[in-house]
Amino acid sequence: MTSTDRVRAERRRVAAVTARGRSVEVDGHQFTVHSMPSASRSPEAPTYLLVHGIGASHRYYRRIQKRLALTGHTHSVDLPGFGGTRRPARALTVEEYGALLGRLLDQLAVPRVVVVGHSMGAQFVTELARQRPDAVSHLVLIGAVTDPRRATAVQQAMGLTRDVVKESPSGNLIVFQDYLECGPRWFSTELVPMLEYRTDLALREVRSPTLVVRGSDDPVSGSDWCAVLAAAAPHGQLLEVPGHRHLVHHSAAAQTAARIEEHVRQHPPVARPAP
Template sequence: MSDPVRVHTSSDASRVGVAPVFVLVHGIGASHRYFGRLHDELARHGDVHAVDLPGFGGLPRPDGPRSIAQLADALASRLDALGVAGAVLVGHSMGAQVVVELAVRHPALVSHLVLLGPVTDPERSSPVVQAWDLFRDMLREPPSANVLVLADYLRCGPRWYLTELPAMLRYPTLDAVRRAPCPVLVVRGADDPVARARWAARVAAAAADGRLLEVAGARHVVQHRRPQETATAITAFVGRRAPSGRSATGRPRDPGGDGHAAPA
């Protein structure tokens, strides 16, 4: 039995099969809560599932460390149970690693990947450097973001945070992005000291179909400070074109070629 994954959903039955499904995946120490503003923006365009990964957001801590692959498999199992396929996976920080790994291991579940402030730059992968970058980031994040993040860090606890940190630091993000079978959008705050410009550009370039967007006036928690700009970028990316032979909802295209999803 896989580790529990909690899902917070905004759904409109009238849009099933005709609108994208967005899945929001948080970073290390965090929870679904710092996606609140982005969640509300994306809910205007499709169903939204914001998740809490095992050991985070108040969920029970697993009996030992979990690799990024194990976290991805736990999330995939939960999405399967919800009947979600062909979704737009949006991951922040370590969550970007989880969604990339999920796309590689369970490609039918994913239509597009959106990586917000992706980690970890191998040139800055030591715990000390990461802690310093995060501290510098928090000095200039809005207080509302810091309150959410710090409260979730306390709820997660330093022991579980430090248990999971090595998996994040060791994960080969670039190699995984190269194997991702779907379009990839990388979004970073223009002032993000964690996901720096050169690194974000490398991540986008590693994808077979990758794009990079820098959001002015934002730092690492770009989805909280600039939710409208982030949501607009995501919906434009999903709407520009779906992967070959599939609609933006992950359902087969109508063979008549009019762009509407065919019946399930």
């Protein structure tokens, strides 16, 4: 078997793997972590942490997780209150979710990760990078929210409604199932901190090289808003994927993953602060 044949066989093996899920308790909150080992044998292979948005779960990351597993180790999480995990007794702020993610990494014994967040998940990973610069080598924000010019529940609902009309059927099916599992009460509870959090201001305190990704037809995360985020972030870059919408990481998984990998290769992580 040639080296090319071995690479192809390894890629087929990874494509057939289903990420293994395990429940992890962090400060009394339940996470489910779905992990896939890397197909790469390089000791320099990065580790990716995938964080979903409000009402969602790890399920809409399955395609891109398999693609990223070709070059790195991957962990895709179900946050407390989502994806069938136990609901917290009270609303959690974006800052609290960020802190919990940092302590989750400590429990997983993962010293440094490339963090990828979608929609409200982009807020969570931004906060993680702000609080724990030592733990985040690179930051990736996909379909990030919330533009302060559109920070009302009605405006966000209108954007989501416009989005689902033209999303892929497979993406809509996953999201609808997750929304039903989350339930309207918990969704509404966490909507308040989502609308209040200023992702653009928090990025000014982040040190990690940042990639901002949006589908060119995304009605939730607008082009002007994403340009503002890329300008606020260190080494910020904006990627718009033509013809895709809010679930660009699902509908254009291979293309999005390739650009994430390129971002990691092009930008060396900021050196860790001296102890």
